Amino acid sequence: MSDQDIMAEKYAVRKKSSIRRPWLTLCAFRIDFILIPVLALAFFALQMDRGNISAVLTSTITKDLGITTNQINRIGPRVWLSGQLFAWGLVATFQAFVQSYPAYLVTRILLGICEGGFIPGALYYLSTWCKKDETSLRTSLFFYGQMFASATSSLISAGLLNLSGRHGLEGWRWIFLVEGLLTLFVGIVFTxxxxPNAGDGRPLISFGRWSYFTERESQIIRDRVLLDDPRKAQGHVQISRSDIWKTLKQPRIMQHVFxxxxxxxxFQALTQYTPSMIKSMGFSAIRANALASVPVYCSIVWLTILSIGADLSKHRGPFVLLAITWNVISYACLRKTPYASSQWHRYGVIAVAIILNVGWLSVYCHTPQERSVALAxxxxxxxCGGISGSQIFRT
Structure with a gap:
């Protein structure tokens, strides 16, 4: 779409729209209230299934499968996202029945394949509903699904470890089984x-008979987004090899990648082994998983403050820098904490050590194709950071 086409589209939308600010605010609130919880719920399921390895490592999985953590460290719009949810939910459930290391490898690889496109797909879908200056907070709210899952799944895992030995299943098998079945339930709710798409508020459960939005609200939702970025009028976009290459050549995008x-x-190294590290301080496996949830809940508050500040000031860089500086200082404290100090002292340092980057990136992408490739x-x-990070803690 040329610059002239963009200006013409923007003028046409302005001409046919008489949108008052109260209507804009109401529609934005309705979008957040409907869309964010559903997407965050799906992200909850994703993080619960891919992150439960941190909990099962405090159980007897290494002994039962005859493996070490060195071996474990080797693992690195609607129809599409729903299909992924069901696919990884099935794989996650059947992890409970693996009997060998090769079977474990296969299920973890399949889990990664099934989950791979969900985050960039969901972020792109979310961007079609939001204006550019709304992305930081909305992206953070979406990632709350991941953070809430990291914290809550630790609590769920702590309870499931108590079932170890019931019906002949070890504690780690109960974690995989129950959390996999929860994902399948989330998949049904999500679907x-x-x-289906921006401005169309008719979910599958309505059978086309009702909508989340009135006809007036649906028009406002479409117009407010098109006024902000007329390129979104293209609807479904085709991504070619040249689009990928153009994105790769953008220095401002590659800096976000690195x-x-x-x-x-x-970060991944720390979070994957947080329950194991807490357990090594003298806590039981159940208590270690429960304590691992505390810093994640605290980080939700911290991220909210950063995201609101970024959207209000319209400057993302300083807030990203603040978050990274926090990490550097907390990692240094973690490194220098004496092992002879009390278990609660060492736990507190880990809690303090536990990203606006994605929201920042989405704002400065010029086309839907560029935004899709960049988010991916x-x-x-x-x-990839998780792959390298998992090698920091070895047997």
Missing amino acids: LLIP LTLLAMSG LVVMAAN
Whole structure:
């Protein structure tokens, strides 16, 4: 779409729209109230299934499968997202029945394949509903699903470990089984409630008979987004090899990729083994998993403050820098904490050590194709950071 086409589209939308600010605020609130919880719920399921390895490591999985943590460290709009949810939910459930290391590898690889496109797909879907200056807070609210899952799944795992030995299943098998079944339930809820596309508020459960929005509200939702970025009028976009190459050549995008790669390396290493480290301080496996949830709940408050500040000031860089500086200082404190100090002292340091980057990136992408490729690159960088980070803690 040329600059002239963009200006013409923007003028046309303005001409046919008589949107008053109260209506804009109401519609934005309705979008947040409907869309964010459903997407965050799906992200909750994703993080619960891919992150439960931190909990099962405090159980007897290494002994039962005859493996070490060195071996474990080797693992690195609606129809599409719903299909992924069901696919990884089934794989996550059947993890409970693996009997060998090769079977464990296969299920974890399949889990990664099934989950791979969810985050960039969901972020792109969310961006079609939001204006550019709304992305930081909305992206953070979406990632609350991941953070809430990290914290809550630790509490769920702590309870499930108590079932060890029931019906001949070890504690780690109960974790995989129950959390996998929860994901399948989330998949059903997600499929029934998610709106098909921006401005169309008819979920599958309505059978086309009702909508989350009135006809007037649906028009406002579409117009407010098009006024902000007329390129979104294209609807479904085709991404070519040239689009990918153009995105890769953008220095401002690649800096986000490398920033994420570096930051997530240390972060993933710490979070994956947080329950194990807490357990090594003398706490029981059940108590260690429960205590691991506390810093994540605290980080939700911290991220909210940063995101609101970024959206209000319209400056993302300083807030990202503040978050990274927090990590550097807390990691240094963690490194220098004497092992002879009390278990609660060492736990407190870990809690303090436990990203606006994605929201910042989304704002400065010029086209839907660029935004899609860039978000996928950042997620790939985060996963690569997890691969390198998991090698920090070895048997």
